Amino acid sequence: MSRGMRVHIDWTRCDGHGACAELLPELLATDEWGYPQSRSGERDPLVPAELERYAHRARNACPLQALRLVP
Amino acid sequence: MDEALWALGRGTGVVALVCFTLTMVLGIMGCGGRNALGVGRFGLNELHRTAALTGVGLIAVHVGSLMFDPYAQLSVVDAVVPFLGDYRPLWQGLGTLAVDLLLVVTVVSLLRDRVGPRVFRAVHLLTYLMWPVALAHAVGNGTDNTSAWMIGLAAGCVLAVALAVGWRLSPAFVGRGRVRVERRLGT
Ligand code: SF4
Numbered sequence: 001m002s003r004g005m006r007v008h009i010d011w012t013r014c015d016g017h018g019a020c021a022e023l024l025p026e027l028l029a030t031d032e033w034g035y036p037q038s039r040s041g042e043r044d045p046l047v048p049a050e051l052e053r054y055a056h057r058a059r060n061a062c063p064l065q066a067l068r069l070v071p
Numbered sequence: 072m073d074e075a076l077w078a079l080g081r082g083t084g085v086v087a088l089v090c091f092t093l094t095m096v097l098g099i100m101g102c103g104g105r106n107a108l109g110v111g112r113f114g115l116n117e118l119h120r121t122a123a124l125t126g127v128g129l130i131a132v133h134v135g136s137l138m139f140d141p142y143a144q145l146s147v148v149d150a151v152v153p154f155l156g157d158y159r160p161l162w163q164g165l166g167t168l169a170v171d172l173l174l175v176v177t178v179v180s181l182l183r184d185r186v187g188p189r190v191f192r193a194v195h196l197l198t199y200l201m202w203p204v205a206l207a208h209a210v211g212n213g214t215d216n217t218s219a220w221m222i223g224l225a226a227g228c229v230l231a232v233a234l235a236v237g238w239r240l241s242p243a244f245v246g247r248g249r250v251r252v253e254r255r256l257g258t
Contacts, residue, residue, distance in 0.1 A: 013188060019113040061113040063101065065188045 006044040006070050007055060009036055013066035020067045023058040026051055036067075044070065076140040081213065083133040085224070088209045090126035092228040094119055095202050098195075099235040127177050134170060162211035169205040172197050202232065 007027055009020075016035035021028040027045045028036040038045045047055045047069070059067050097119040101112065134150050137143040149156045151171065154164030179186055179194040186194075210225050 017112050019111070019116060022111045022113050058113075061116055063116060065183065065191070 004071060005047045005052060005055065007038075007047060007058075008044045008068045008070045010066045010068060013064045014062075015064055015066070017063065019061045019063065020058040023061055024051065024054055027055075028058075076136045077142055080133055080136040080140055080143060083129045083136065084209060084213065085221070087126045087129035087133055088205060088228060089224070090122050090129060091202055091205060092231055094122040094126060095198065095232050096235045097122060098198075099232075099239050123177075123180075127173065130170060130173060159212055162208055165204050166208035166212055169201050169208055172201040172204070176201065 007020075007024070014035065016030075016033055018030045018034045018036065021030045021036045027039055027047065029039050031037045055069055059069055097115055101115040101119055134145065137145040138147070138150065143158070145156070149163070150167060153167040153171070154160050156163040156167075176194055176197055179191060183191050206225060206228060210221070213221060
């Protein structure tokens with residue numbers, strides 16, 4: 001769980017309000033409509049160990065439970 | 072001591088009303104996904120959660136203190152089953168109803184990961200019933216209901232929520248959502 005965690009956005013749920021990108025700006029930018037966009041271009045960006053805390057916070061902050069942390 | 076419990080019961084009730092009004096307003100504003108108040112989208116969310124949980128704590132003290140208060144003598148049954156109390160049964164019953172709803176909303180919200188977003192959302196809509204019921208209870212049951220400050224406070228709460236709902240339903244807000252979806256779909 002602590003190694004190789006990835007940020008996955010469920011697009012059927014996400015409504016592009018952008019709370020996740022505010023909390024995880026290192027990994028997520030927002031596109032011009034407010035939807036989160038992986039900065040690295042990877043589909044499900046890998047979370048570096050030092051950002052795991054923030055990734056969990058972003059997951060909890062997503063009002064639609066669209067952001068998931070997957071192995 | 073008796074006076075203290077009575078004052079505590081009433082005081083926590085009033086402050087809880089303010090907390091839940093704040094919770095409603097923040098929740099409604101958060102839906103807009105704007106950087107309102109300059110705290111960001113996630114800030115609104117966290118404030119919403121904090122205000123709600125503070126309200127829940129206050130309500131626990133509110134109900135608890137009136138159970139132990141020799142004057143109010145709220146029984147365990149009255150605290151759970153609405154409309155049975157002796158003292159202003161209708162108004163007190165509304166309070167009990169609000170507590171029941173609050174319990175459901177709180178438990179489901181804390182179990183959000185288990186129940187999933189649909190149930191979470193559906194149950195959250197109950198707060199649109201809970202809040203007016205709680206407000207009616209506060210105004211009708213409170214022994215302060217004839218005093219100007221209580222009326223003023225209640226009016227302020229109604230105004231705050233009405234403004235938030237009005238903004239949410241306003242063309243500017245609704246239109247923004249549609250434009251976004253259309254652009255995203257490339258139509
Ligand atoms: S917080 Fe959730 S709903 Fe909002 S943009 Fe991020 S993933 Fe989408």
